[in-house]
Amino acid sequence: MLDPVLLGRIQFAMTVGFHFLFPPISIGLAWLIFIIETLGWRRKEEAYVKLGKFFGKLFGLVFGVGVATGIVMEFQFGTNWAEYSKFVGDIFGAPLAAEGIFAFFLESTFLGLFLFGRNKVSKGVHWFSSLMVAFGATLSAFWIIVANSWQQTPTGFILKNTKTGEIISKETLLTLDNLVLKNVRAELVDFWGAVFNPSSLIRYFHTVDAALISGAFFMAGISAYLILKKKDVELMKKSLVISIIFGLIVSLLEVFPFGHEHGRQVAQTQPEKFAAIQGLYTTQDGAPVVLFAFPTTTPPELKAKIEIPGILSWLAFGDVNATIKGINEFPKENIPPLFITFVSYHNMVALGMYFILIMGIGVYKIKKKTLLDSPKYLKILVWSIPLPLIACQLGWIAAEVGRQPWIVWHLMKTNDAISFNVSAGEVLFSIILFAIIDAFLLAFLIYFLKKEIDRGPNYIKSKEVAA
Amino acid sequence: MIDLNTIWFLLVGVLVIGYAILDGFDLGVGVLHFFAKNDKEKRTNLNAIGPVWDGNEVWLLTGGGALFAAFPAVYATVFSGFYLAFILVLFGLIARAVSFEFRKHSDDDKMKKIWDSAFIFGSFLPGLLYGVAFGNVLHGLPIADNMEYTGNFFALLNPFSLLVGLVGLIMFVMHGAIYMTMKADNEQREKMFSYASKTYYPFVVLYILATIYAFVSLPYLFEKSFSNPLFYILTLVLVISIVYIPIGLKAKKSGLTFIASSVMIAMMLLNSAISLFPRLAPSSIDLENFSLTIYNASSSQNTLMVMLIMALIGMPIVIGYTIYIYRVFKGKVVLGHDGY
Numbered sequence: 001m002l003d004p005v006l007l008g009r010i011q012f013a014m015t016v017g018f019h020f021l022f023p024p025i026s027i028g029l030a031w032l033i034f035i036i037e038t039l040g041w042r043r044k045e046e047a048y049v050k051l052g053k054f055f056g057k058l059f060g061l062v063f064g065v066g067v068a069t070g071i072v073m074e075f076q077f078g079t080n081w082a083e084y085s086k087f088v089g090d091i092f093g094a095p096l097a098a099e100g101i102f103a104f105f106l107e108s109t110f111l112g113l114f115l116f117g118r119n120k121v122s123k124g125v126h127w128f129s130s131l132m133v134a135f136g137a138t139l140s141a142f143w144i145i146v147a148n149s150w151q152q153t154p155t156g157f158i159l160k161n162t163k164t165g166e167i168i169s170k171e172t173l174l175t176l177d178n179l180v181l182k183n184v185r186a187e188l189v190d191f192w193g194a195v196f197n198p199s200s201l202i203r204y205f206h207t208v209d210a211a212l213i214s215g216a217f218f219m220a221g222i223s224a225y226l227i228l229k230k231k232d233v234e235l236m237k238k239s240l241v242i243s244i245i246f247g248l249i250v251s252l253l254e255v256f257p258f259g260h261e262h263g264r265q266v267a268q269t270q271p272e273k274f275a276a277i278q279g280l281y282t283t284q285d286g287a288p289v290v291l292f293a294f295p296t297t298t299p300p301e302l303k304a305k306i307e308i309p310g311i312l313s314w315l316a317f318g319d320v321n322a323t324i325k326g327i328n329e330f331p332k333e334n335i336p337p338l339f340i341t342f343v344s345y346h347n348m349v350a351l352g353m354y355f356i357l358i359m360g361i362g363v364y365k366i367k368k369k370t371l372l373d374s375p376k377y378l379k380i381l382v383w384s385i386p387l388p389l390i391a392c393q394l395g396w397i398a399a400e401v402g403r404q405p406w407i408v409w410h411l412m413k414t415n416d417a418i419s420f421n422v423s424a425g426e427v428l429f430s431i432i433l434f435a436i437i438d439a440f441l442l443a444f445l446i447y448f449l450k451k452e453i454d455r456g457p458n459y460i461k462s463k464e465v466a467a
Numbered sequence: 468m469i470d471l472n473t474i475w476f477l478l479v480g481v482l483v484i485g486y487a488i489l490d491g492f493d494l495g496v497g498v499l500h501f502f503a504k505n506d507k508e509k510r511t512n513l514n515a516i517g518p519v520w521d522g523n524e525v526w527l528l529t530g531g532g533a534l535f536a537a538f539p540a541v542y543a544t545v546f547s548g549f550y551l552a553f554i555l556v557l558f559g560l561i562a563r564a565v566s567f568e569f570r571k572h573s574d575d576d577k578m579k580k581i582w583d584s585a586f587i588f589g590s591f592l593p594g595l596l597y598g599v600a601f602g603n604v605l606h607g608l609p610i611a612d613n614m615e616y617t618g619n620f621f622a623l624l625n626p627f628s629l630l631v632g633l634v635g636l637i638m639f640v641m642h643g644a645i646y647m648t649m650k651a652d653n654e655q656r657e658k659m660f661s662y663a664s665k666t667y668y669p670f671v672v673l674y675i676l677a678t679i680y681a682f683v684s685l686p687y688l689f690e691k692s693f694s695n696p697l698f699y700i701l702t703l704v705l706v707i708s709i710v711y712i713p714i715g716l717k718a719k720k721s722g723l724t725f726i727a728s729s730v731m732i733a734m735m736l737l738n739s740a741i742s743l744f745p746r747l748a749p750s751s752i753d754l755e756n757f758s759l760t761i762y763n764a765s766s767s768q769n770t771l772m773v774m775l776i777m778a779l780i781g782m783p784i785v786i787g788y789t790i791y792i793y794r795v796f797k798g799k800v801v802l803g804h805d806g807y
Contacts, residue, residue, distance in 0.1 A: 061568050067521060068564035072557050074531045078546030079553055086614075089539020090766040094774055097536045100529030101781035108525050109785075109792050112518035116806055120795050160767075182613060185539075187767045419547035421616045430554045437561055444565070448572040 002424035005415050008080045011431045013400075015072050017393060018438045022066030024392050027141060027208060028215015029059050030134035032243060037130040041123050051239050052130070053118070054457035055219065058449060060115050065445050067108070072434070080427065083182070084407055084417035090187045091157055091194050092147055099143035107136025141208055149200035151408050152399070153269045156193030157186040159411075173411065181416065186408070198269050199262075203399075206258040209250050210395065213355055214388040216247030220362070221385035222453050224378035231456045237372065244362035244371075251355040259352060260315065266402075267316035270409065272330045273402035276338050277345035278312055279305075282326040287312040295342045300327060302342075336404045345398040351391040358384060471771040472761040475537040476747070478778055480740050482533055486526035487597075487736060488642075488729045493520045495643020497563060497590020498636070499662060500583060508655050509583060513567060513807040514800045515650035520567070522789060524560070536774050540614050540764035541747045548608060548616035549600055552623055556593045556600075563589025571807045591636075598635025602628030605681065605688060605739060607751030607758075614759060617752075627680055634673045641666040642728045645712075648721040650800050663724075664716050671709065674735075687754060688742040698741055705734035 033055050040048030074096065077085045085092075110132035118126055159168040163183040168176075173184065188194060223240035227233050267274045275281070279290045281300040289312045293305035310320035317324075327335055358380065365371040372378070407414040493516040503509045516523075535542040546553055562585040570582035606627050609618035644663035648656055681688050692698040708731040715724030743749065747764060750757035765771065800806075 061572065064565055064568040067524070068561040071524070071528065071560050071564070074528045075546055075553065075557065078531075078535065078542045079550055080547070082543035082547040085535065085539050085543035089535055089542065090770045093532060093534075093536025093539055093542070093766070094770060094777070097529060097532030097774060098777055098781075100525055100532045101777060101785065104525045104528060105522065105781075105785045105789070108521040109788055112522060113792055113795060116514075116518045117795055119803070188770045188773065191769075191773045419543070419550070422547050422550045426550050429551070433554065433558060437558065441561075441565060444569055448569060452572060 002428060004422070004424040004427060005418055007424055007427040007431060008418045009414065011080060011427055011434065012076065014431065014438070015069065015076065015434055017396070018442075019066065019069040019073055020392060020396060021389055021442075022062050022069065023137070023141065024211040024214035024389060025062045025218050026059065026066050027134070027137045027211035028213065029055060029062070029218055030130075030137050030215070031212060032215050032219050032239075032246060033059060034130045034134045035242060035246070036239065037127050041127045047235055047238060050457045051235060054452075055239070056115060057452055058222070060111075061445060061448055061452070063111060065441055068441065069438070080419055080422065081407075081417050082419035082421070084412065086182075087185050087412055087417070088150075088408060090185055091150060091154075094188070094191070095143040095147040095150075095195070099140050103136050103139035103143060105136075106132055107140060110136065138208060141211065142204055145204045145207055146195050146197075146200045149203050150194055150197055152203070152403055153197045153199040154186065154194075154408055154411060155197040156188060156190035156195075158189050159184055160187050170410065178416070186411065199265050202258065202262045202265050206254070206262045206395075207392075209254045209258050210388065210392050212250040213247065213254060214392060216243045216250060216359070217355070217381075217384050217388045219243035220247060220359075221382045224381035225453065226456055227372060228375060228378050228382070229454075232458055233372070235457055240371065241366055244359055244366060248356070248359035248363045251352070251359050255352055255356065259349075264316055267324070270402070271325045272327065272335055273341070274316070275325060275327045275330075276336045276341040277398050277402055278324075279338075279342045279346075280312070280324055280326045281338075282328050283323065284326060285313070285323045286310040286321050287316075287324040289315065290346070292346075293342075295339050297339050300338050334405060336402045341398050341402045344394040344401070348391050348394040348398060351387055351394070354384075355388065355391075471768055471775065472765050473745070474775060475533075475765070475771055476740070476744060476761045478775075479530065479533055479537060480736065482526060482530035484733045484736050486523070486530055488732050489523035489526055490520070491639045491732060492516070492643045492646035492725075493523055494590045494594040495639040495641065496647060497586055497643070498594055498640050499643055499647065499659075500590070501587045502658075502662070503583075506579075507802070508651075509579075510802055510807060511651050511655060511800045512647070513570065513586075514802060515647060517567060517807050518796045519792065521564075522792065524564070533774070533778075537766055537771060538747055538759075538761065538764045539766060541759050544610065544614050544616050544759060544764075545604070545608070545748055548610075548618060549603075549623065551620040552596055552600060556596050559589040559592030559596075561589070562586075563593075567807055594639045595632050595636045597632075599623060599628045599632035601635065601739075602631025602677075604748060605631065605742070606685060607749040607754065609752055610748060610750040610757050610759065611752055612757060614757075614764070627677070627684070630673065630677045630680060634670065634677050637666050637670045637673065638732065641670055641712075642725075642732065645716075645721065645725050645728050648716075648719075649725060649798075652799050660716055660719065664713065667713055667716070687749070688739075690742075691744070692738070692741055695741055698738065701734050701737050701741070705731060705738065708734065 033052060036048050036055065037052045039045070040052055077092070110129040113121065114126065114129040114133050117129065159170065159173055160166070161168060161180070161183050162185060168184060176184065219239055220243040223236040223243065226236045227240065266277070279293055279295055279302050280287055281302070286309055288307035288309040290302060291306045291308065293302035295302050313322035313324055314320045316322065327338065361377065362371065365377065403409060405413050405415070407417045496512050496516050500509060500512050503512055531542070566582040566586040566589060570579055570586070573579045573582060603623050603625070606625060609616065609622060611617045641663055644659045644666065647659040648663065651659055708727040711727045712724055712731070715727055745761045746758045747761060748759040
């Protein structure tokens with residue numbers, strides 16, 4: 001017998017995970033393109049215009065697939081998570097609508113102008129369109145993260161039985177049976193309180209900065225690739241330098257303050273998630289940071305671990321002796337999966353360190369004027385293109401699996417949230433359909449990106465010259 | 468007298484109408500792409516909607532978000548109820564969304580053909596299913612007590628809904644053809660005039676047929692219409708715009724004809740809105756007690772207010788720059804190296 005909840009989760013994870021490959025590149029690349037367009041506009045150098053066009057083309061491809069895969073997200077709450085939608089709609093729908101009204105319209109409309117209007121509007125207006133695309137994409141992320149953060153640390157609401165009008169406390173909510181539960185929903189009482197819930201700002205900075213890193217590695221990797229092929233070396237050196245300097249700054253910011261502050265927030269607001277991702281299975285004073293370990297689950301235990309004592313307590317609460325609650329403190333049915341959260345979180349952190357290292361080496365080489373001397377370094381840059389995207393996925397897995405078994409933290413369980421009128425067979429059908437589409441899209445996207453990249457920024461289609 | 472729930476009924480209506488007019492023409496162009504005979508015609512089609520289709524589709528996304536925010540129970544019940552149909556719409560929209568960029572970057576003709584097909588298919592499928600879905604809403608949905616949807620995919624395929632689906636599809640094609648008469652030149656423009664004329668009469672006949680069908684078998688839709696003065700005004704404007712279309716086509720007044728067909732779509736939907744109000748998803752099981760209305764399916768007053776403020780700040784800006792973009796890209800398509 002197929003489990004409809006599990007299938008629903010698989011579909012959601014697959015479609016969001018796939019979608020989440022593209023916005024990080026779009027957001028990061030949009031800002032880098034904006035920097036390039038600004039240089040092109042102010043310095044009136046043809047080189048930057050060419051680079052702007054070249055990366056704009058790649059942006060168009062990535063953005064197109066991002067839009068296509070994002071359409072599903074706007075509706076999937078309704079199609080697959082109807083009970084969830086009814087429970088949170090009073091709060092959760094607003095940021096999604098706000099994304100459309102304030103951000104997505106802006107981004108999509110000005111992208112049309114940016115990609116097709118270079119010769120139709122003044123240089124200033126065209127530059128402005130590149131700013132609006134970047135700004136819109138970044139604002140889009142804000143509203144999405146707000147919605148998601150409310151699931152993590154909900155505030156600004158009351159619980160109400162819509163049939164009787166009775167207001168219900170959090171404690172009674174969890175004791176209600178399903179029939180009554182159906183009529184209970186979260187209602188907004190404080191909009192800004194819900195928007196700026198305890199985790200939304202820090203998660204926003206953390207996520208957008210991850211997107212900037214993704215964009216930096218994307219541009220750096222492509223520049224390095226073309227330089228290795230000895231194609232348009234002078235031109236690509238410009239984008240390489242820009243992306244490396246930009247990349248180092250954002251990689252540093254990602255660890256401190258953003259990563260650190262996000263960690264502190266999780267420690268304070270979601271202690272069981274914090275314990276899970278850190279691998280803290282028993283409560284400890286002066287808890288250690290685990291650098292490496294292999295977690296086993298029954299009983300939860302870390303094998304072959306390397307740790308530094310006291311550091312976790314210090315990072316989370318500013319005191320090496322602070323007590324941190326371990327997994328043992330929480331009811332068994334309310335703890336998240338331990339293996340996957342620990343592994344994804346730790347690999348994300350390791351990648352974060354790697355990004356600083358790679359971009360740091362790059363800046364050092366720029367200073368020494370030896371950036372193009374080592375093909376090995378350039379090759380590393382090329383192969384590093386997907387790594388920030390993997391880090392994004394890992395961070396997202398740690399965040400969302402770490403939230404389980406709750407779909408809304410301490411309010412609603414994932415098991416109660418699906419559309420009960422959609423059969424497991426139907427979900428299976430759509431999973432297969434989306435899996436096939438996603439695989440095709442990814443294959444074609446990579447194929448077309450590679451083709452455009454191989455042509456380089458100086459390529460002009462022969463028949464276009466005629467037209 | 469006018470409460471927040473009613474305002475949001477109207478605002479969701481505005482988003483639906485905006486989407487139907489805007490994405491309506493580019494879905495129509497997508498279906499007409501099937502008849503394009505050479506690469507030049509195809510590229511003209513793609514470039515005619517290239518800079519705007521993405522913005523048009525945001526009307527759908529925003530409409531979805533607004534429905535979620537203002538009437539979550541409708542969003543949840545209808546979308547989960549239409550599950551398979553909706554998945555197919557999404558499938559079409561995805562295929563269509565990527566076909567623009569992917570075609571542009573394809574070199575050989577075989578690959579281009581694949582993306583042309585994706586574009587056509589991805590326009591046809593939503594173009595048809597939107598109407599079917601809308602027909603089902605008018606028809607009434609199998610909603611039981613406690614807002615529980617009890618139908619299946621095949622229940623959606625009733626004759627009335629299929630008829631409305633057909634009306635919608637032909638209407639989008641006509642609307643798209645009229646749009647293309649503003650964008651294409653010479654021979655292709657003539658072809659578009661002829662497509663618009665050829666689809667006009669079938670559209671009018673089927674639309675009248677659907678109206679009669681509704682009048683006879685779904686009388687509740689007209690319960691309030693005849694006592695509402697607005698209904699007569701809307702119908703008058705509707706008739707004028709429908710009558711003007713062939714005149715405008717004959718006189719080759721592309722712009723005015725396009726306005727007429729846009730007004731026509733708006734009036735048709737507004738008339739349906741009068742029929743539905745205050746229901747959003749009528750129940751075919753028990754119309755009086757089980758239907759989802761703007762009251763029993765809405766968000767709290769607080770949320771509706773917050774959302775209204777958002778819409779009042781945001782939508783004028785959106786409409787402002789949307790008009791600006793359409794003006795920048797006004798006029799005939801010139802195939803250059805920036806486009807598709």
